[in-house]
Amino acid sequence: MSRSIKNIFFGFVIIFLIVQMIQPVRNIDYGQVPSSDISKVYQVPGNVQSILRTSCYDCHSNGTNYPVYAYIQPLSFFLENHIKEGKKELNFSEWGLYSQRKQTHKLEAIENQIKQRKMPLSSYLYLHHDAKLSDDKIKEVVDWIESIHTEDK
Template sequence: MKRVLKIMLAIVLFIFIAIQFYQPALNVNKGQVYTTDFSKVYTVPPNVQNILQNACYDCHSNNTNNVWYSNIQPIAWLMKKHIDNGKEKLNFSEFGSITSRRQISKLKGIANQIKDEQMPLASYKIMHRNAQLSMEQKKMIVDWMNKTADSLSTEN
């Protein structure tokens, strides 16, 4: 029985080491700010922009602040899938490239998801304390998003 256990453990260890050689491309464009970036399209108050960068940009932009475990498989694969999914739904780096109608929808969606505490995700907040937003921070973002969406609606 002990021999079978040792063989199984050796196989698991070999597989774990072997998968470390397959690294997915990381979502990193350090310091690069696109002309279509949310902060370039809108005049975002610094306190709101700071919250968005700390709580949202890792999954919802082309600039992820990768941590030490983002190079360990299979965690990196899961993170890549999560980030790709987040960027597909909302990408702050490319926000200016979508129609104003979709921008209004996205702004209201951001406000609603924060208000309903669907974002930031609980799993993200566990590892990123700066993404744990206070009620004041949530209100600040929700109010600014709704105000901006309303001003865009009256322009169109």
């Protein structure tokens, strides 16, 4: 390998290592469930809560369970942006801050998204196989949502 190619390679390695020191703010709640969490607003059965935590909360709550690769740049910036966008669309940790109308709309959207298998995203499922929703899990969540709609009427 020529000297200039070695210098270029060495330069890339140095830049890569320096970029690793730049880390975004993490979406970590330190295990505390806020009073505005969906589980404090509605009676969420344990099985449904488990499904939501496994398949939804990483991107749609204030508490993300970060995998090892989340600390490597530029993946870290990509993930944080993805989480930020997910929370903007739906945040289970801030559910109680939504109006009743918005809660109803969000429940309908959740039901539609999981029935159409648009959520969780396939890019998320690629590395988080346990988050995949089986037909039974989808039915459990949909049944729970429909029971809430029945209570609200």
